[in-house]
Amino acid sequence: MKRQRGHKARLYLSPAQLPLVDDQGHGARAMWNLLHELWEMTPKCQRSLARMDEAIRQARKDIPWLKAVPAQAAQQVLKTYHRAWVNCWEGRAEAPTFKKRTSRRAVDIPQGRDLRITRLSRHWGQCWVPMVGLVRFRWTRDLPYGKRADKLNRVTGARLAKEANGWHIVFRVQTEVDEPKPHDGPITGIDRGISKPLALSDGTFREHGPWLTPGEAGRLKRLEQQRERQGRQRKPGERNSARLRRTYDQIKQLRARATRRALDWQHRTTTELADIFGIIGVEDLAIRNMVKAAKGTVEAPGTNVAQKRGLNRSISGEAWGRTVTFLEYKLADRGGYLIKVPAPNTSRRCSACGFITPGNRESQARFVCKADSCGYEANADTNAARNIEHAAGHVASGRGDLGDTRS
Incomplete structure (x- = not known):
């Protein structure tokens, strides 16, 4: 081919x-x-x-x-x-x-x-x-x-x-x-997050540290402050000075370095996952809608604008869509395939008994099933990944479609 x-x-x-x-x-x-x-x-x-x-x-x-x-x-x-x-x-x-x-x-x-x-x-x-x-x-x-x-x-x-x-x-x-010959590796589900970039249904995680060292992050902050000071000296309509252009270039270089490190980590991690697993399930997320600003309008101003701005920045920094793109073509090259499952209730459903309630997720990191006969406890991201694996398994086996997440 x-x-x-x-x-x-x-x-x-x-x-x-x-x-x-x-x-x-x-x-x-x-x-x-x-x-x-x-x-x-x-x-x-x-x-x-x-x-x-x-x-x-x-x-x-x-x-x-x-x-x-x-x-x-x-x-x-x-x-x-x-x-x-x-x-x-x-x-x-x-x-x-x-x-x-x-x-x-x-x-x-x-x-x-x-x-x-x-x-x-x-x-x-x-x-x-x-x-x-x-x-x-x-x-x-x-x-x-x-x-x-x-x-x-x-x-x-x-x-x-x-x-x-x-x-x-x-x-x-x-x-x-x-x-490619069919991949004989097992199936897994992956939940994408902020504190845990990739959580797998087997209970393991794929994590990374900051893309910039403390020294580089401090230098970037100083350059951004310097950019604001130099920008205040520019009159409206006036072209940027040579010093301001040089500051912009230095900021671009540091941010590009962080991007290259993020790409390297994503390539290494997705290659490892594509080598091990034959079928990988992920949530079908509308990322563009998730990172929309919450500032609203003058007539209807938004709430928690600063917090939402920080969340949007964190989601964009993890580049969830790029991770899925890498997994999709790397799995195809190895005979595996990627399955996208509906996102609703994957974090609120108990992966052990299927009970759904908003109170199941006690915190961002802890999941405790509130069903009387269950009481299952796990990391919240791991529980979501297991729900994703369950849904992907039904699709792969032909026992369900993308709308069925439990049988």
Whole structure:
């Protein structure tokens, strides 16, 4: 079967190449904003890809600095913008908006043959970036290139992305792999939380410490305070000073370091779980609704706004959705599969007798069944994970559907 994956590698640009790639990133962002303005101004009955394509071609002729964006990358901006609207119409995402200057910069290289990938040594590779030249990158995973590439195993394209620690390239790799054999591992349920990031139904937990050391966390706090002091000196409409920009960059680097550590932990943990278990059940959570602000309106102000803001920040920091995404494709590669079960009552139901009442969960960490004939006690997250495993087991065995959590 065909398998498509992305591979991210760090780019090492020369001093002469760096401004060229930066110009492409700013040009792609500006082209997105021009397309957005044209889309908003055009009557609905006249909106079409052909009209937008003609506008892009004319803009590259009339605006000199837009020529820094390669023609194929400019076409890809249009395709990405149109795809964003399709995702919005189908209910998968919000409507596309104007991109600020501080937004993440990215440039597409749609054709894999334009990359001309070669391996220089054990740790270094080289590829061609249009209108920039040959660029070195860190070789951390084998790629199908040159004579080793064919119709089934090849790099189909790439994207340049600007991160806090520099530019990276994300290769789109297509390979042919054998159909995986069914995973013979056991079934488990996983409850995602804050104090216990991942609680398994066997009573074990997968935990992590702070993403930043105490020294790094203290430095981040000082930089954020410094940013506020420097920002108060800026007049409305005035551009940020060089010192304020440098402070922003230092904050971005620390936060990006925390994100990289979180990603590393998630990859290691999900790989371990996918190797051990053949079926994993998780709650089907509407995370976007869970992290909505509670401030309300002027007429109906919200309650406990600060506490909800802290909870939202903690949920976003754990990246529950990304954990499920990693588990889903890693299980599929190993012949297992992921089952999403309904979330209601998983934390209030007793996993031993099935009794449901809000009083079962005595605290955030303690579960005690209030049924007269039961009295089961356990960690609240472990109890929820066992309910999830029970529901996933019914779905896997064909004895129930996603609406049945007990038989």
